[in-house]
Amino acid sequence: MSRALVPNETLANALGANELARELGARGYQVVRSGGFGLAWLEPMLVIDGQAYGPVRDLDALEEVALGPVNEIPAIARQRRIIFDRCGRGNPMDYDPAWLLDQLRRSPREIIAEIRASGLRGRGGAGFPAHIKWQTVHDTPAPQKYIVVNADEGDSGTFADRLIMEGDPFRLIEGMLLAGHAVGADKGIVYLRSEYPLAARIFDQAIARARELGLLENFALELFIGAGAYICGEETSLLESLEGRRGEVRSKPPVPAVAGLFGQPTLVHNVISLCSVPGILRMGGAAYAEIGVGPSTGSMTFQLAGNIQRGGLYELPFGLSMRELVEDWGGGTRSGRPFGAVQLGGPLGAYLFEDALDTPLTYEATAKLGAGIGHGGLVVFDDTMDRVRQAHFAFAFCAHESCGKCTPCRIGAVRGKETMEALAAGEYTEDKIAVIAELCDVMEEASLCQMGGMTPIPVRSALGIAPGISE
């Protein structure tokens, strides 16, 4: 009997994967609902006895969309899939815990040493070295410690957390259990955004399966669903939300690693950071550090989105250029019009133009441009992008999502938005630009968190304003 892998993944389902699965079942195939491969333009993509087809609209016309053996599709074969190696290969609930149980017998010291050697940095946005947080949580004595997973994934242009939680939830459970063992935390909570209902369902199933497998005897694992607030991706806002309140940002110090959830030492990590951990332990921290460029070690789940032909998730070593990603991997704009800009690293990320495309995607090189990789999202625009409108949106988004705790952000974003509206209405004058420049400087300097503090990045980069010119 032919075996058909049909992704059970939000995008594939939106494009008809559920119906295809039913139809294949009716035709006598052995249907396995797997994860998605993340190649958005090929969804729904089926793998039947090792042969891939996509995008499949009609089962009677499969040969028209034949892609050959799945392992030879260049967009998969040329990746360096360390996190996503299992994703798409089978039923995510068929999990063999032998390797994990073996790793959990290693000493916490040894595991933290591997993380240090790997050079792993946080994939949620800030790029902070992971081992420092692990060591701090480990070294802080407390009656209770927590692992908190940031699956709020609010950045436009990103979907890596969703893809792994839908396609290989055990990768995240592995990361959580290993981190918990290393830092001495026996409670873990995943904070998942409410916009991802399928990820929630699949992760819930995985928790139940993990329990059956005996993996949760010494570790309590909970899934919490958010309620629609971008700011709750900021780690202290997230903790407030997890304590059942408004997600108002806390001032730091103390950092969560010292006093986080309910005042206890808490390791807060992005989904992809924790999902990098099993690969690091499998190959060894030193070998992992060989991948990538300089201090940007390992693989990054780049996500190509927006106006792009071949969008999707590409797990690759740090260091390729934005041009390679946008042109070679992505095939240029979907509209067929000339490239306009890319917004790198989410709504608080910089708009970058043609002259920046040869920049390598590393933490260091992008920082030199005043930009950042963030969670790895690249949103591509064609040449019809209106810079004034995008700058307006950056302020409007900040005004909409501001937690309201500090004045520079709460008031500044609204003033910025109104000033941009005046600008857009044709009053493009020097003094309006000066107002924007000054607002940006104040927000950057005086905001309590990076919501207000980084909104100047998309604004200035869209408008071509240099930082600090208001002085």
Place this chain on the structure above:
Amino acid sequence: MENDSAIRELVSACVGQTGAPVTALRKIMATHGHITDEHVGIVADVFNLSRADVRGIVSFYSDFSTTPRGRKHIRICQAEACQAVGCRGLTREVSAALGLGLGETSEDLAVSLEGVYCLGLCASGPSAMVNERIIAHATREDLLQ
């Protein structure tokens, strides 16, 4: 109210969970569609909070609504990746066809329109949701049919 005791039961079942008040409000939204003053009172009571605290939570999160939404609730992504493929134009057209702005509900409660910031389908936009159904490459027809 038809089901104050059912709501109280729903809310009480959350006691002891992490982030319980937020979870309780989310469950009320799921079963009741919006959050009334009575619900606020129940949540305040069960979790020993003031009504003002609970109202503060309700107003903070955009999933929570104190007014009923339409039987057909349309949400169109307004975030950057969808902007790059025309979500603004799509929103304008749908908005004009329905005679509703973002955040508005028709008087007969048949339909409501709302913006959302990213559904995680950013390589296949514009993205939208109609009730529970998620739509990639959304068109005017998809949303209005």
